[in-house]
Amino acid sequence: MEYSFREIEKNWQRRWKDGNTYRTTENPAQPKYYVLDMFPYPSGAGLHVGHPLGYIASDILARYKRHRGFNVLHPMGYDAFGLPAEQYAIQTGQHPAVTTEQNILRFREQLDKIGLSYDWHREVKTCDPGYYKWTQWIFLKLFHSWYNNKLNKTEDIAVLTGIFGKTGNMDVSAACDEDTPSFSAEEWKSFPEKKQQEILMMYRIAYLSEAFVWWCPALGSVLANDEVKEGVSERGGYPVERKKMKQWSMRITAYAQRLLDDLEDIQWSESIKEAQRNWIGKSEGASVKFDVRGTEYSVEVFTTRPDTLFGVTFITLAPEHELVEKITADEQREKVNDYVQYAKARSERERQSEVKKITGAFTGAYAKHPFTGEEIPVWIGEYVLAGYGTGAVMGVPAHDTRDYSFAKHFGLIIKQVINPGKAWDFGKEAYEEKAGKCLNSSFLDGKEVKEAITICIAALEKQGIGTGKVNFRLRDAVFGRQRYWGEPIPIYYKDGIPCPLSEAELPLELPKVDKYLPTETGEPPLARAKEWKYKGQYDYEHTTMPGWAGSSWYFLRYMDPKNPDAFASKKAAEYWREIDFYIGGAEHATGHLLYVRFWTKALYDLGFIPVKEPAKRLVNQGMIQGTSAFVYRKNGTNTFVSAGLRNNFQTTPFHADVSMVEGNELNIEAFKLWREDLKDATFELENGNYIVGNEVEKMSKSKYNVVSPDDMCEKYGADTFRMYEMFLGPLELSKPWNTNGITGVHGFIKKLWKLYVGEASGIKVEEEKAEAKELKVLHKTIKKITDDIENLSLNTAVSAFMICVNELIELKCNKRDVLEPLLILLSPFAPHVCEELWEKLGHQESITRAPWPEFNASLTAEDTVIYPVQFNGKTRFNLELPSSVSKEEIEKAVLAAEHTHKYLAGNTVKKVIVVPKRIVNVVF
Numbered sequence: 001m002e003y004s005f006r007e008i009e010k011n012w013q014r015r016w017k018d019g020n021t022y023r024t025t026e027n028p029a030q031p032k033y034y035v036l037d038m039f040p041y042p043s044g045a046g047l048h049v050g051h052p053l054g055y056i057a058s059d060i061l062a063r064y065k066r067h068r069g070f071n072v073l074h075p076m077g078y079d080a081f082g083l084p085a086e087q088y089a090i091q092t093g094q095h096p097a098v099t100t101e102q103n104i105l106r107f108r109e110q111l112d113k114i115g116l117s118y119d120w121h122r123e124v125k126t127c128d129p130g131y132y133k134w135t136q137w138i139f140l141k142l143f144h145s146w147y148n149n150k151l152n153k154t155e156d157i158a159v160l161t162g163i164f165g166k167t168g169n170m171d172v173s174a175a176c177d178e179d180t181p182s183f184s185a186e187e188w189k190s191f192p193e194k195k196q197q198e199i200l201m202m203y204r205i206a207y208l209s210e211a212f213v214w215w216c217p218a219l220g221s222v223l224a225n226d227e228v229k230e231g232v233s234e235r236g237g238y239p240v241e242r243k244k245m246k247q248w249s250m251r252i253t254a255y256a257q258r259l260l261d262d263l264e265d266i267q268w269s270e271s272i273k274e275a276q277r278n279w280i281g282k283s284e285g286a287s288v289k290f291d292v293r294g295t296e297y298s299v300e301v302f303t304t305r306p307d308t309l310f311g312v313t314f315i316t317l318a319p320e321h322e323l324v325e326k327i328t329a330d331e332q333r334e335k336v337n338d339y340v341q342y343a344k345a346r347s348e349r350e351r352q353s354e355v356k357k358i359t360g361a362f363t364g365a366y367a368k369h370p371f372t373g374e375e376i377p378v379w380i381g382e383y384v385l386a387g388y389g390t391g392a393v394m395g396v397p398a399h400d401t402r403d404y405s406f407a408k409h410f411g412l413i414i415k416q417v418i419n420p421g422k423a424w425d426f427g428k429e430a431y432e433e434k435a436g437k438c439l440n441s442s443f444l445d446g447k448e449v450k451e452a453i454t455i456c457i458a459a460l461e462k463q464g465i466g467t468g469k470v471n472f473r474l475r476d477a478v479f480g481r482q483r484y485w486g487e488p489i490p491i492y493y494k495d496g497i498p499c500p501l502s503e504a505e506l507p508l509e510l511p512k513v514d515k516y517l518p519t520e521t522g523e524p525p526l527a528r529a530k531e532w533k534y535k536g537q538y539d540y541e542h543t544t545m546p547g548w549a550g551s552s553w554y555f556l557r558y559m560d561p562k563n564p565d566a567f568a569s570k571k572a573a574e575y576w577r578e579i580d581f582y583i584g585g586a587e588h589a590t591g592h593l594l595y596v597r598f599w600t601k602a603l604y605d606l607g608f609i610p611v612k613e614p615a616k617r618l619v620n621q622g623m624i625q626g627t628s629a630f631v632y633r634k635n636g637t638n639t640f641v642s643a644g645l646r647n648n649f650q651t652t653p654f655h656a657d658v659s660m661v662e663g664n665e666l667n668i669e670a671f672k673l674w675r676e677d678l679k680d681a682t683f684e685l686e687n688g689n690y691i692v693g694n695e696v697e698k699m700s701k702s703k704y705n706v707v708s709p710d711d712m713c714e715k716y717g718a719d720t721f722r723m724y725e726m727f728l729g730p731l732e733l734s735k736p737w738n739t740n741g742i743t744g745v746h747g748f749i750k751k752l753w754k755l756y757v758g759e760a761s762g763i764k765v766e767e768e769k770a771e772a773k774e775l776k777v778l779h780k781t782i783k784k785i786t787d788d789i790e791n792l793s794l795n796t797a798v799s800a801f802m803i804c805v806n807e808l809i810e811l812k813c814n815k816r817d818v819l820e821p822l823l824i825l826l827s828p829f830a831p832h833v834c835e836e837l838w839e840k841l842g843h844q845e846s847i848t849r850a851p852w853p854e855f856n857a858s859l860t861a862e863d864t865v866i867y868p869v870q871f872n873g874k875t876r877f878n879l880e881l882p883s884s885v886s887k888e889e890i891e892k893a894v895l896a897a898e899h900t901h902k903y904l905a906g907n908t909v910k911k912v913i914v915v916p917k918r919i920v921n922v923v924f
């Protein structure tokens with residue numbers, strides 16, 4: 001009986017679906033395990049073989065955990081809002097919902113073919129109003145919340161207004177806007193409603209403010225920091241610029257310290273943790289105030305080295321700094337304006353790169369050194385970023401390389417600060433001259449930098465010149481997009497005040513629009529819906545939520561996906577808690593994975609969920625690259641030369657579609673039919689074949705190297721495809737796809753099949769008890785596969801199966817005792833064939849929940865032989881040795897044995913007679 005994988009796989013996929021095999025319900029009597037894949041954006045291109053790598057790995061784990069008795073939650077869904085569907089809508093007028101639905105169907109079809117054990121009853125789509133109702137609900141909760149720094153906790157805004165009414169905000173320690181004014185309870189009560197609302201906005205976790213944002217003119221939208229890579233938009237690579245706009249934001253910075261600290265408690269890869277630490281970018285130092293001469297203003301700088309204060313010879317502001325306009329002297333105004341214009345158009349990366357030419361402009365203003373009273377010039381320079389620290393630095397050219405270059409370039413004073421102690425470089429001269437006023441040399445001399453900084457901060461604070469300050473690189477997250485295809489923000493405007501919808505009014509559904517473009521006046525597309533107004537009269541907010549909104553909580557919705565009354569019932573949230581195992585691409589390190597941690601903490605603080613972190617364990621699968629195929633056209637001709645001949649000619653390589661290549665040979669007929677201009681092409685062959693060149697590149701349509709999982713499943717079957725994906729190499733590494741290798745894995749499954757099934761007669765398994773050597777092969781494999789799955793070393797598990805099957809074939813073993821447990825071990829990897837054989841072995845129930853085989857160490861122990869050891873024919877002691885050792889090794893072991901020395905009594909050994917498996921005689 002043949003292994004006919006097409007029928008087998010179709011049949012089982014249907015039976016799993018009809019029988020609800022993977023449906024999961026809460027069962028308090030059973031331990032839970034939550035395995036989650038980062039859900040995909042359903043793009044029009046469908047899946048290529050790189051996408052399922054993570055899905056297959058997590059599916060193996062999910063299936064394994066089911067065998068181990070866990071109640072496994074393993075769902076899938078779609079991150080369905082996003083730009084490509086909207087761009088397509090702009091071009092074609094097709095509603096993005098339609099395109100998205102088509103793409104989802106295609107994804108689903110592809111996923112089904114791979115035999116993934118998802119509970120599809122729990123599918124979520126972020127663009128469903130039933131889903132985004134709850135995204136909007138969370139937004140409202142965050143709008144109605146503030147961050148209490150004293151308790152380190154998100155709290156209801158009503159708590160804050162309560163405090164304001166009693167004691168004003170003097171004693172409040174909260175995450176709030178820098179320019180939040182101070183007021184007493186009386187003042188608070190006397191403020192008109194509008195003013196009160198403006199003040200509360202400075203505290204809300206979801207808030208509206210005027211802020212610098214990345215504006216991408218080509219995309220017509222604001223982008224978040226993590227959507228800007230190397231100074232251009234991540235999607236499309238368009239230029240971006242800094243622009244001040246009124247924007248909804250999320251106060252993620254309130255959580256910075258917790259986002260750092262809690263990394264210690266989760267089992268995530270060190271590289272992701274490090275990426276998050278860098279992104280959060282904690283730095284400790286001080287802020288110091290410099291008064292600007294002849295004005296009421298002062299410049300506040302952030303420095304990590306307050307101990308270098310005496311070396312300050314100038315101050316540099318970011319060109320966008322709000323003081324620039326106010327303090328610039330008339331005679332410098334033109335120069336300064338020109339410079340500001342110039343800097344605006346430059347990306348952050350360009351501005352900070354080391355090799356760039358030094359640029360800047362003098363404002364004509366001077367500030368006063370807080371200790372020495374000296375006048376120091378105030379400059380503007382693009383190397384100072386507006387969005388970091390205070391957007392201003394104190395220039396210490398003798399101790400900071402960027403300041404040094406700046407001072408050199410513009411001929412500014414460089415004041416050497418002599419190191420009075422060891423590593424500390426506070427200016428001795430300056431210090432001796434001036435410091436008596438504030439600092440005493442005896443306790444700074446010889447201090448390490450760290451300690452000196454602490455002392456200096458104390459001195460600054462005492463004098464009221466500055467304060468110690470912890471600064472985070474992390475910025476609040478922009479939350480509005482000037483786009484159509486996203487969740488509407490549940491806010492309307494009444495008399496200029498942004499008002500939240502009530503929960504009962506959710507979902508606020510996307511209105512229909514005639515076009516998906518901004519209005520003529522540059523308003524976002526939602527402004528086209530003229531009739532779309534709250535209570536028929538108030539404008540709704542016209543921006544929509546960013547892509548990360550729906551994905552920041554989706555793991556919770558899977559717990560109770562259809563619940564109309566809550567994002568998830570308390571019961572479900574308390575049972576499933578958090579993700580036990582999360583897998584996805586490393587590109588989400590500082591975007592999605594920070595946002596989801598942030599929302600989880602906020603929801604936890606507010607008492608809606610029982611966990612502070614979304615995922616206990618996180619793994620990033622590597623990328624699968626494509627192996628591109630190249631053909632070589634002789635320049636100026638339509639003749640192609642085979643790869644081995646190409647150096648004999650002037651040729652130009654170009655990509656050939658990998659579907660036209662078998663082994664490394666080009667299918668010339670298919671190639672000629674590929675494009676009109678190739679139909680008359682001629683070829684120069686090697687040994688009768690056209691050999692293509694190869695190169696490993698990103699898998700992409702434009703490189704014609706995309707291999708689709710559907711083709712692989714059709715040709716070799718899903719079981720082979722699944723195992724081959726794992727066999728390619730360690731899960732977390734990137735590796736190239738190579739279709740050639742897949743036949744080896746296919747051959748393995750065929751061999752396995754033959755262990756169970758005879759030529760004509762069907763199943764051939766015997767009921768006889770298995771022998772020790774057969775059980776040994778089995779138990780070695782149980783141990784190896786169990787360890788490998790636990791460690792996610794899935795490639796070595798595949799090799800272990802191959803070894804196991806070869807050994808069983810060699811032993812001609814077809815005993816049920818061995819072959820049945822082997823199926824359970826293999827079923828997470830190759831579920832279809834295992835189900836089929838399991839049924840053939842007489843089981844009526846699916847293999848899915850069959851208990852995992854118990855490893856029995858005693859069955860894998862090496863066989864041993866007990867050797868009586870004789871000395872000149874007299875037996876003196878026994879020695880136990882593995883039965884597999886050679887004659888030479890036995891002799892060595894006997895001579896090295898502890899008692900041998902005693903019985904030889906100083907004599908030299910003449911001969912050692914070894915009778916393998918029987919006896920040893922030492923003759924002297």
Ligand code: ANZ
Nearest residue numbers: 283302303304305383384385388389391393396399400
């Ligand atoms: C004086 C000084 C002397 C500094 C010295 C460093 C060394 P991190 O560690 O990244 O936080 N800085 C502050 N704000 C800046 C901005 N908006 N754009 C560019 N540079 C800025 O770096 C903090 C240091 O970077 C600060 O400490 C400041 O330079 C600079 F020997 O102040 B330092």
